[in-house]
Amino acid sequence: MVSVTGAWSLDEVADFLAEETVPIRLGCRRPSGDLWMLSLWYRYRDGDFECATAADADVVRYLEADSEVSFEVSTNEPPYRGVRGNGSVRISPDDEKRVLRALTERYLGGTDSPLAERLLSPSRREVTLTVTPERLHSWDYSDRM
Numbered sequence: 001m002v003s004v005t006g007a008w009s010l011d012e013v014a015d016f017l018a019e020e021t022v023p024i025r026l027g028c029r030r031p032s033g034d035l036w037m038l039s040l041w042y043r044y045r046d047g048d049f050e051c052a053t054a055a056d057a058d059v060v061r062y063l064e065a066d067s068e069v070s071f072e073v074s075t076n077e078p079p080y081r082g083v084r085g086n087g088s089v090r091i092s093p094d095d096e097k098r099v100l101r102a103l104t105e106r107y108l109g110g111t112d113s114p115l116a117e118r119l120l121s122p123s124r125r126e127v128t129l130t131v132t133p134e135r136l137h138s139w140d141y142s143d144r145m
Contacts, residue, residue: 002047006083006138013083013138017044020073020082021107024049026131027070028089030062040129041103042073048130052100055093055125063089069131081140087133094126 004010023039030036038059040051049071053059063069067088074082094100097120104116111120118124 002133003135004138005136007081007140008083008138010136013136014044014047016081016138017042017049017073017083020075022073022076024051024131025072026051026059026129028059028062028068029066031065036062041107042131043099043102043106048132050099050103051129051131052094052097052103052126053129055127059129060091060127063091063129071131071133079140079142079144081138081142083136083138085133085136087131087135090130090132092128092130094128097124097126099128100126 002010004013008016024042025037025039027035027037036059040053042049042051044050067090068086069089070084070086072082072084074080074084100119101111104111104119108116110116
């Protein structure tokens, strides 16, 4: 069961994550033990974050070695608000690119662009990174700004 603290209820967190289309910032450990952070497109679905990346991306190897992650989704403009937390990642193949296609539609508004066509190329192998949160903490500085 996820622990929720901060300004919002779990339902309000879910609403924010469904509406906001900034990338999720994901922190993990590399096999050498040092820290690594990257930004990925996400969708929040059934209490999990679903992200997509190339099957041969370095982060896949890092997460195979250590599935624990931290994350943040926050606005880049005032009023600052967002959600951060930690959890673990499951990696699964996305041979049909279902998650990637949904993310392309969410972030690019469709699949009719050179970037979308490149990402959805049949030759590109994709995986889904499913982040299951253990802790969610929200903040909202709207009243102060």
